[in-house]
Amino acid sequence: MNAFIQGLPKVELHLHIEGSLEPELLFTLAQRNNINLPYSSPEALRKAYEFDDLQSFLDIYYQGANALITEQDFYDLTWAYLQRCHSDKVMHTEIFFDPQTHTERGIAFDTVINGIYRALQDGQHKLAISSHIIMCFLRHLSEESAIDTLKRALDHKDKIIGVGLDSSEQGHPPKKFQNVFTQARDEGFLTVAHAGEEGPAQNIVDAIDILGVSRVDHGVRCVDSPELLDSLVESQMPLTVCPLSNIKLRVFDDMSQHNIVELLRRGVAVTINSDDPAYFGGYMTDNFQAVSAAHAMTYNELAQFTLNAIDASFIDPSLKHEYRRRVEEYLGKSI
Numbered sequence: 001m002n003a004f005i006q007g008l009p010k011v012e013l014h015l016h017i018e019g020s021l022e023p024e025l026l027f028t029l030a031q032r033n034n035i036n037l038p039y040s041s042p043e044a045l046r047k048a049y050e051f052d053d054l055q056s057f058l059d060i061y062y063q064g065a066n067a068l069i070t071e072q073d074f075y076d077l078t079w080a081y082l083q084r085c086h087s088d089k090v091m092h093t094e095i096f097f098d099p100q101t102h103t104e105r106g107i108a109f110d111t112v113i114n115g116i117y118r119a120l121q122d123g124q125h126k127l128a129i130s131s132h133i134i135m136c137f138l139r140h141l142s143e144e145s146a147i148d149t150l151k152r153a154l155d156h157k158d159k160i161i162g163v164g165l166d167s168s169e170q171g172h173p174p175k176k177f178q179n180v181f182t183q184a185r186d187e188g189f190l191t192v193a194h195a196g197e198e199g200p201a202q203n204i205v206d207a208i209d210i211l212g213v214s215r216v217d218h219g220v221r222c223v224d225s226p227e228l229l230d231s232l233v234e235s236q237m238p239l240t241v242c243p244l245s246n247i248k249l250r251v252f253d254d255m256s257q258h259n260i261v262e263l264l265r266r267g268v269a270v271t272i273n274s275d276d277p278a279y280f281g282g283y284m285t286d287n288f289q290a291v292s293a294a295h296a297m298t299y300n301e302l303a304q305f306t307l308n309a310i311d312a313s314f315i316d317p318s319l320k321h322e323y324r325r326r327v328e329e330y331l332g333k334s335i
């Protein structure tokens, strides 16, 4: 089973590029940029990655992002992630970035996006990995700040396919961002939002109805509402589920309690993703393996996660067709 998972072609739809900053690279960047870290070594930092909930993670995650200063830093961060994608057989990835985390501390929007974009272009040319960029608004900040960020993104419309919503879900419901999401859609951006990770099922309903999302990020609390569950099956609204993240942030007690396989079997369009792999203990293959170790699944079920992700992705129909063909070819060889 592990060999099947390792070789399975994959598509990632929920990855915060700042969350792929490994302690070793963080130390390299801190040294390069003359930043003092309150840890003696990458190992000591890794030991601090014990979280009680989303907020305790976010505090450490924003601290880590402070080491990112130059365009080259953002390039190196993204390039390191793409190399992991390459070993994990990821054909396509749609990555989030949090511009406000950087602009709030004086880093130019252009510095961030240009570094990430240049690495993704190299990923396409040198590793044959296709990609899109999604810009997330931080929901603990105001809607005015999100509107200001949207304005800065207009010069980079060619590089950014959509907007999303991340950070602290509790106390910051989708409705707070209704206006900026309407403006983003009017400008031609696709929309996604984190909802139903720690927050209630109603946030999933509101992300769909008020923010007009094409996908729901996380969404695992949908099981609290039977009507919502039925409508997700009916509409085939995709959920970008992040299994290792959910365990690390204590959304579920352990992987055997996770509902992703139950949702798959109910016919919900669930996908497997890594969220913040440097902090949560694993990239795409690790996430597939952790789910499979806790829930017996067939090859077809495992491949269904990739087929769901291909359908849910923002790639054009001909490339979707080619990626589906690769999964089917792999299944044909494996069975």
Ligand code: HPA
Pocket (backbone or CB within 6 Å): 016, 019, 054, 166, 167, 168, 169, 194, 197, 245, 275, 276
């Ligand atoms: N949830 C909310 N915000 C985030 C996450 C997450 O899992 N990762 C990075 N920002």
Ligand code: ZN
Pocket (backbone or CB within 6 Å): 014, 016, 166, 194, 217, 275
């Ligand atoms: Zn996330």
